[in-house]
Amino acid sequence: MGRPARVAVVFNPATGGGEDADGRRRDTRQALEGAGVEVLWLETTKEDPGKGQTAKAVAEGVDLVVAQGGDGTVMACVTGLAGTQTPLAVLPGGTGNLLATNFDIPSDLEGAVEVALDGERVRLDVAALDEDRFVVMGGIGFDAAMLRDADPKLKEHLGAVAYVLSGFRHLRRRATRFRLRLDDRPPFERTGQGVLIGNLGRLQGGLPVMPDARPDDGLLDVAVLQTRTVLDWLALAVRVLLRRRKDPQLELFTARRVEIGCDRPQPVERDGDPLDTPRDHLVIEIVPGALTLCVPRAKGTGP
Secondary structure, eight states, rough: OOOEEEEEEEEOTGGGGGTTTTHHHHHHHHHHHHTEEEEEEOOSSSSSSHHHHHHHHHHTTTSSEEEEESSSHHHHHHHHHHHHHOOEEEEEEEEOOOOHHHOEEEEEEHHHHHHHSSSSEEEEEEEEEETEEEESSEEHHHHHHHHHHHHHHHHHHHHHHHHHHHHHTTOOOOOEEEEEEESOOOOOOEEESSEEESSSHHHHHHOOOOTOOOOSSOOEEEEOOOOSSSSHHHHHHHHHHOOOOOBTTTEEESSEEEEEEEEEOOEEEEEEEEEEEEEEEEEEEEEEEEEEEEEETTOOOOO
């Protein structure tokens, strides 16, 4: 596949508090047009966070869709592009930047544009939850509550630290009884504070919660957080930071289809973007090889 000639930018003007939206528009346009590509500019709205804009880009026949915004913008573009041949590139612009973190996409505009236009193209699995498609990780319980309740102003000024502070407030949240069914295996129950369902293993800050997760193996990785006390959380944090693969507070599984029920409604998130309403039941399935992503070239390889 040659270098893209016509690029659509799905741009979220609200990212970063909206203060520097004009500057970000100008800099991004200059970077892309300066690289010799034609730009179709599509901005998100509160009513449409990116799915409609991505559908328009695909209908227009662009060579590449570039998501510039936070995790919600990226997920909307993933949903719109899953099952198509149109590649996705990411210009990090939000607080979490989960997809960029997992693929080491540069956080600076110049580096990210270079990856978008001249990087490698890889085909990835996506996860399906209802009508949404996501690439990195979804969750029910603790992590979704942490993301949902992070203070927007702190996110703007402190970045990922805002999630850490929100997480501290939820360390003592009441444990939930989860009923899990993985593929056609018998269902089983676990009690803890959350379940993560991932295609990639790194959370905010690059923490490797599921270090063996691969985005192209046709499988979802499932992690059950069996934490109940602050001491449990401290022990888990130490083991994660030390990159240890086994932990009694983190039970790991793999499956193509994951069904989760719980004893009371819990917050849900996918790729860092919380659902509007809590759920007591969800089904997530893998869709193999559904998305093409622009990633940095391996060292020593040319365009």
